[in-house]
Amino acid sequence: MLQASDITPGRLNGKAGHAAGEYVISATDAALAHEISAFIYASHEQGSDLFDGSGLHGSTELIGALCGVQDLTITLASPDLIVTHVSTHVSLLNAIRNAKRARIQTIIQLTVNAVRKLIPSPRIAVARLNSHAGENGLFGSEQIQEIVAAVEWARAPRFPVEGPFPPDTLFYVAVRKKKFDAIVCMYHDQGHIPSKLLDFEGGVNIALGLPIVRTSVDHGTAFDIAGTGVASTSTLIRAIEFAERLTPRRTS
Numbered sequence: 001m002l003q004a005s006d007i008t009p010g011r012l013n014g015k016a017g018h019a020a021g022e023y024v025i026s027a028t029d030a031a032l033a034h035e036i037s038a039f040i041y042a043s044h045e046q047g048s049d050l051f052d053g054s055g056l057h058g059s060t061e062l063i064g065a066l067c068g069v070q071d072l073t074i075t076l077a078s079p080d081l082i083v084t085h086v087s088t089h090v091s092l093l094n095a096i097r098n099a100k101r102a103r104i105q106t107i108i109q110l111t112v113n114a115v116r117k118l119i120p121s122p123r124i125a126v127a128r129l130n131s132h133a134g135e136n137g138l139f140g141s142e143q144i145q146e147i148v149a150a151v152e153w154a155r156a157p158r159f160p161v162e163g164p165f166p167p168d169t170l171f172y173v174a175v176r177k178k179k180f181d182a183i184v185c186m187y188h189d190q191g192h193i194p195s196k197l198l199d200f201e202g203g204v205n206i207a208l209g210l211p212i213v214r215t216s217v218d219h220g221t222a223f224d225i226a227g228t229g230v231a232s233t234s235t236l237i238r239a240i241e242f243a244e245r246l247t248p249r250r251t252s
Helices: 014-032 059-067 092-098 101-118 142-155 167-175 188-199 234-246
Strands: 039-041 073-077 082-085 124-127 161-165 182-185 204-208 214-217
Touching: 014 039, 014 059, 039 234, 059 204, 073 101, 073 188, 082 101, 082 188, 101 124, 101 142, 101 182, 101 204, 101 234, 124 142, 124 167, 142 161, 161 167, 167 182, 167 188, 182 188, 204 234, 214 234
Parallel strands: 039 214, 082 182, 124 161, 124 182
Antiparallel strands: 073 082, 073 204, 204 214
């Protein structure tokens, strides 16, 4: 249990970081035991000792491991757009390597299942990976061999999915032209940058693929303003609201 003397606002702290990770573990255990219906967390720094040598890179992956789930991802949700990610907390080089048909198909399926809980008749687009959509293989074959194949797979059961589209115009079409409700992105920054530009203080981070409901804020710890009383709580409030919307209603 942390003591007041253990807390140092605005600075990395080993004790606080370790405690944050332990809180995530305890909340996951409680959700799996049906002691709570969902859990929400604010921005936090977790102790590196929780991840060293584990192959894990963040709290979402930690929760997935505790739940025995490998096929998971995160979505950033705001009133104007929902984005999901084929890869998240990996290097850009590994993000390209991870853009494989099977993984893209999994994320499309997770996206469809999640967005249908929020929007009755969703319209979902898939982004391409390379600039200019690869120029018919000139800038890489991932579009043709992996992404197009995954989208065609999704169309067979009539999922509400279209694409893949060049990412430099897709977000404009989705937000300004109101053509799509959600976008499946190929890597972390492809989805995070436009989402945070669109609604930095209102976006919500939702974990997909888990047997439990977990939401959080979509921003970091902002150590530069820690303890000053000026941080916005709007995204935390929305995270609570989204958790309520995603939690199955009890029948008894």
